[in-house]
Structures are given as structure tokens and as C-alpha cells.
Amino acid sequence: MHFSGNLARAAALIIGIAVSAPWTTVRSQQKVYFGELHTHSAFSSDAIGDLDSVYIRARRDAKVDFLCVTDHDHSLTEKLWEIQKEYVQRYYVPGKFVTLFGYEWTAYPITKYGHMTVIYRDGTGLLYRTIDHTAEDLFRDVQKADALINVAHPDNGLYASDTSFYSPIQRNIEVYGNYNQRFEFFGNPGGSPNQLQGHSVIDRLNRGRIFGFTGASDDHSGRPGSRGLTAVFADSLTRDQIFDAVRNRKVYATTGARILLSFECDETMMGGVLYRPTSNYFTFRFDITGTDYLTKVEVVKNGSVFRQWSPKEAAEFASAVTDRDTARAYYYLRVTQRNGHMAWSSPIFVNVDRTDRLINSVDSNEMTFRIGNSYPNPFNAGAVIPVSITEQMSQELMSIDLYNIAGQHVRQLLRGRLSPGSHNIHWDAKGSDGRTAPSGVYYYVLRIGSAVRTGKMTLVK
DSSP, X not given: OEEOBHHHHHHHHHTTOOOOSOXXXXXXTOXXXXXXXXXXXXXXTTOOOOHHHHHHHHHHTSOOSEEEEOOBGGGOOHHHHHHHHHHHHHTOBTTTBEEEEEEEEEOSSOOTTOEEEEEESSTTOOOOOTTTXXXXXXXXXXXXXXXXXXXXXXXXXXXXXXXXXXXXXXXXXXXXXXXXXXXXXXXOTTOOTTBOTTOSHHHHHTTTOOOEEEEOOOBOXXXXXXXXXXXXXXXXXXXXXXXXXXXXXOEEEESSSOOEEEEEETTEETTOEEEESSOOEXXXXXXXXXXXXXXXXXXXXXXXXXXXXXXXXXXXXXXXXXXXXXXXXXXXXXXXXXXXXXXXXXXXXXEEGGGTOOGGGOOSSOOOEEEOOOBSSSBSSOEEEEEEEOTTGGGSOXXXXXXXXXXXXXXXXXXXXXXXXXXXXXXXXXXXXXXXXXXXXXXXXXXXTTEEEEEEEEEOO
């Protein structure tokens, strides 16, 4: 099931709440799909429910659009992993129900890496078990594959992980899961009874980590989709579309209610990094369609409430908030309903090059790539952007985008992988529409994983 336009209005009308505006986003052609990214079957030694019943209940009872069964790695053998992948293929129905390949890296006894769900785009992904491999093995080889890792129940003290460790292959973090536990900040209502200070979602964001937000049930009783949910923005309900949305952090979390929300700044959606060449005012806009009356709507900046609203007997709410950017900031939307259900948008990460230190370049393992000064500069007919990359980072997907001085996207020069060594990326001074760009200052942005490098050039005619 997806929600868009009149469907959002219908959902609210069914519960007897008046609505007025249709569901719209900057990416209006994209739909919202709800699913489960962390659940278990009887293949996990501490869970029940055969795979057939798990998939059937997910689609028939929970009515989720997508499902990833993530059984514990130490419970899986290579044979069971192959059987699990066969079930993923068996229950995949493009356009109706998406199944994903995955498992849970389960560090036990407890190690600094904690628990993480590993999700592959296709069935070629390998099983890495904590009893056979180190986390370094996992991250090294998963970076080479078409895969992603999500951090599970981050501040549950029984599975604590070392917050000083971070890799850009970790795309999202659970803000809600593990049987109705909330991991947003230390001391938050509904937190784990074993909540560990300094390990929450906000603690990690405040360390400069870049994460989208997911919700999950982490169910062990054969009832996937029964608690937390992850919503994704995608053009269609296919495996590639859902996988790409999760990897690109185009996701948000709910406690299980199918709350619709949009949170964006200019053309940057939630989960994105907003690049601006100079300090500026940033206006964040949001739209919400709840499944019950909304009691509290908050924009959170750097871990603290920046702005708060208390709608009056309304299931729909839309507004905007403007802030002067700081050198390092993230913003996200938090929604609370009358019935207690909540939703969290993924953050938007704001960067300003006046510090020459972008928030998403922070990584405990220093990124081994660079982007040089373009030449000639100024230029007239075309320019060259030099890029160098090591073998380690050559396995990462990368992109190079151009922006004008107003922060508007002009053209994407590269999307893919480059071989190790030095490369010259050419720009012919034309925009994505094929027209020659006007004179002015342009900024080029190289992204690899969650890391970024920038430069600028001047076009003179």
C-alpha cells in the first residue's frame, strides 16, 4: 500500500478526522511505502515462526509493502542462508510486495560493534558470522558489495556498541524498535530499561555521524510489522527502488502508525546533505497527515527542540521554520499523536563551506580520496576537475554534482565507481538541459558514501 494525494485524505477521513490539503512533497512523483527492515523467523535460535508464515503474515496481516527478514548470523549456516535467499525470491512480487536479502550481525558475547542489520541488493551477498569473522572483515567486504548496514537498537546496554567507530556503509540507525523501545536520546520516554548513556541516536549525530532514521519491530514471535515501521520515498514498489531509498536515507520512522510526513529544505529531502556556498538562511518546510489528532510537532536541531507547535484537533498540519545556518547542524521533524504514536523524519544535514569542514566528511577512518582545483580557472568553454582515489575507496559509489552560487543543482557529472588512481572529470559548461550555463561561480561537490569534498570554479563568457 502506498499513500499519496487523495489516499492520504482518505486515510484520515476513515478515522473521522477532517482534512483539507492533499499530500504533496518536492518529489511529488514519489510515493510513500511502509515496511519492516528488522524481524526474525525460526531460523533465529531465539525466535519462532517458519519463513512461510512470516512472509504471509507480513503481507496479509501487517499489510507492509516491503520486508527484510534479518535472522541472527550465529544461527544461520550457509545452507540456511541459501534457503533464506530462496524465500526472498519466492515471495517477491514487483509492484505489490518487496522482499530484501539480509541478516543481523549479532555480536555476542558483546563487542564494541554491537548489532547491525546487513542488507544486500541481490542474492549474491555473503553471510558473515560473528563467530567466523571480525567486524573489520564485514565492513571491508560489504563495502565491495552492493549492500548497506543499519545500526540496530543503539543504546540498549545489552548490545552496546562503541560510538567512536563509524563507517559510511552504515546508512541508517533505529530510532525505534526492539519491542517498542525508543533510542532517540538518553532518558527519553519508552527507552530500554538497559539504556546506556552516550550511545543514543542523538549522541551519535552529535559526534558528526550521518544517519537516516528507521523504525522496526525486531519481532521474534513470527509477527513482522507489528510494531515500528520504516517509511521510504520511492518511485515504484520494486526491490531496486526500495533498496536505493534505504541506502540514500530517503526514509523515516514511526512507532507503527502509517503517519505521512514530508520534511525538506529547498530541493533537499530528509536524509540529505544540504550544501550551500555561503552562510545563508535555511527554510525547512513540512507536511504531516496523521492517523489521529496531532498533539505535538517539533523541529529538532542538534539534539534540542528548535521550534514546537501544538495543533488544535487536527490530523493534518503544515508549516515552515527558518534558521541561519551554523557551521555544523542537523535538523529533523518529530511528531506525536493523541494516541501516543510517533514519527521521526530522517535529519537534513546542513553544511557551509566557510569552515571548509563539511559535517559529512567526519569519519574515524579518514577518507582516502581528494578532489583538486579545477583548471583552467576562470574558464570559458570547459574545465577539468582532477580526482584521485585509492583502491580502498574505489569500491564506493561516488557522484560529482555542480551547483550555482544560489545553491541550485546544475548538473551531475558523474555517478558510479572509479578505478584507483587519478582521473580528470570534464565539464563542457552546459547544464543538465544541454544549454550553456551562464557566467558565474559554480561549486562542484564530490560525494563518496557519506563523505564529501568540494571546490569552486568561475565561468566567464
